[in-house]
Amino acid sequence: MSSPENLARSGAEKAALKARFAEWPGLAVIFAQVVLISFVLRNASIETLGFHRIVYLAAFGFVVNHLLPAKFRLNFFLLFSIVSMVVALGGSADSGTPEPALGIARFGVTFCIGVLLIGICHLPIRFWKRGVLLLCIGLVAAEFRSEQWDGRVLAVVWPVLAALFMFRIIVYLYDVSTSARCPTKAQSLAYFFLTPNFCALLFPVIDFRTFCQTYYNEDALVIYQRGARWMTRGVIQLLVYRLVHQLFALDASAISDGTDLIQFVVANVFLYLKVSGSFHLFIGMLLLFGFNLPETNHRFFLASSFTDYWRRVNIYWRAFIMKVFYYPTFFRLKNLGQVPALVIATLWCFVVTWALHIYQTWWIKGTVSWTWTDALFWATLGLLVLVNSLWELKRNRKRKLARGSYSPKEAVGVTLRTALTFSLITVLWSLWSTPNLKLWFHIWSLADLNTLAWGCATVACVMAATVLFEIMPVREGGRTEKSMSGLFARTAGLPRDALKCAVALSIILMATYLSARFRRDPSEFHNFPIANGLLQTLADEEAPGQGRGYYENLTSVDEGSGKFWEAMTTLKTSFAFNSINVVNDANVHELVPNAHLVKDGILLETNRWGMRDRDRDLAKPPATLRIAVLGSSHVMGYGLQAKDMFVPILESRLNSEHHSKGAFEILNFAVSGQGPVGQIWTLEHRVSAFHPDIVFFVAFTNDFEWATRDVVWDLHRNIALPSDFPSPLLARAGVTHRTLEPFAVQRLRSHDSEVLSYCYRQIVRECRSINALPVCIFLPVPHDLPLDRARVASLLQIGADAGFITIDLSDIYAGHDPNELMLRDIGRHSNARAHAIIANALYDRLTADPRIDLFDIAERISANFASESLVKKSPD
């Protein structure tokens, strides 16, 4: 029987169902934007593979979440976060795919410790006692984080646990201690085990109260659309960051004049876009699940005072510091008077901020990094904000109810103040990005008229942006969203906001697609710098070199966070092999002598000469044919055990099968990252002293690029090129030491054969000067297959013209699957199987090639030795 109540309920349910169906077009539009975002992330390699997987899941997850009844949504989000966490943490560089058991184990440990920490916050004991207990657990976790009890599987857990809890547990403890309301279990767990935090070590400090209070506090579709917009903005900011990083960022030590200085100063401040972009992506994703969180960064370049800058940049951090440290300190001290309390509270906040940045570095990197420039940066910013605060307290800053209603006088004032703030912030930021004060003073001593001119031009751009975005009436904001909501509700037409995002994402997708084509196509666009910049991979971004500030260092891949990155990318990190590779004063790669390092079961040893080789005497042993090998990482045996490298295999085979013809020594001078220019130096300064009979120069197709790269690096670091270097070609290419690196490389590209030819001729000349036979061996890299035959032929022709005996090993991998010949590491280097093939092929060619006549040389050396011995025995 249907009662009137049942009928009414049924009618309400039907109306709700109808309203739900009316939302479908809007939901579909947002879904399409999230799918577009996921394509862009994948195509442009933005963030990690682990994060991509979460975005794929989120594209469907947010739709399911929306379709669920409201009371189940938070639990669903928690479940979604847990599943995402298992998927992300299951990443393994050993297998290359996520391993569910691994993910569950890592999640299980993280979850148990997390629940323990949350539980402590709710213990019915005094606030300080709970704080001490948390500190004790933190200290134990810190011991694990410092790898005192390192376990390969659980090594990922500590940085992830730190990322989830290092700041939020402080906020949570404060909130549950000061609030009469007890949060639900779902709220607490969802707050900590928050997707996508476990994919990112650097994450905005979300406020717990805001997290709970803003949950679905507005029209759902409006929140989702804002999330999609912020994710799109994040993608754009990350791509702009890449272009700035690729085209303009400089290392402080590479600054040689006033133009470099202004380039360094301005580019550095823009590198913060990496943090802002990532935060927009992460928070945007949370908005897709109904958490209507505030913006993380708001036009920080357009701040009109230091207090305004502090309010706009990393807004969540400011809110955290104000809530937990500033207001409690001020309230405790307010009896001293408003001004003294404000002074102490402000300075205290900056001391805490500085200390917490060190604390954050320690948890993320596993090491403490502290510099005077760091301390000075926070001290100066703190003092500037304090002076600004006191001024505002005294002069009472005028606030506005509606943006954009500036009188001409006010507009001029705001624009000038913004210009001044931007100028001072960029100077201050340059301090933070310079390793020491001496260097900072040195680079500023280089300031000249160019610095002033380019600085004024930059400030003029900032002033124009202020007028455009801050002064002129703002037509967007609340009104847009309200009208958009109406459009969604009526499912009529496409909302303007969604259309703008979709268009922007489509353009980016097209740009990344075209960039990928340019990169693959060995045409004139091959080194188009913007294409390269857009497709810069995670490994490229983390490459040491230009423009590394606090956040760059924090998010870089190194030993302290390597296991985390391996889980997120399922790729082996390379720091073990890179850690003994240094660049010397001549800008040449060298290996640290007498290194002994075991990483992931691979022993990495160098001899006293800095060679990845067994110990060798400087003097050639009697009756021995000595061969020196020059090459890069593939020859150095990157990622391989020494016994699996082709050089010792070949040496061993020659000695065991042809010992009657004399002894054979093959000395491995290869160094990871070494290009042809560096190899000239190695030959002159390292190899010549060993008096080899033959020099094997192992060539790769990237010799073209690496030769020009080395020349550009030398130019940028003011390292004099050899006197016989064909300098006119630099003038013809329009390259000077001031030409931006990617543009210099691009301009030299059409001259790369000339540069390579010069390098090869130098190597041959040096070989002849030490009476060594120059042999150029072309070695294919499995990753480059199929080979560009024309390029190989050109390279070998340049080698032959230079005077090398050339050996072409292009076809040695015929019939093999390239994937089975590669290590699964970032650089995709040749594995043991590939090296065995190389050793066999090289043995066959060397022993059969009449141009080299290896055994003839060996026998001649033996005979000479025998006759010399006879002469020595019978001097009369």
Added chain:
Amino acid sequence: MSNPSDIEGSIKSFILSEFLSGEDPGQLTNTTPLISNGILDSIATLRLVAFLEQTFGIEMAAHETDAEHLDTIECIARLVRSKNGSAKG
């Protein structure tokens, strides 16, 4: 102490005179967001707290300086009433 029934009015007058001089009073309603709109920044919050404590004879705690308690005139008035009520009770 001000008339408890005119708490909203007192707060509105204070905000208009101290932070929004020259602005249209009609645009400031009891539900206008103050913190999220940037009217109440940290300095303004401290001055508002001093005003509330002095005018209404209440004692505020540090954790009450958030958007939950101070984001609108309505919220602020509710906070003042709850404190006055608990003080009387």
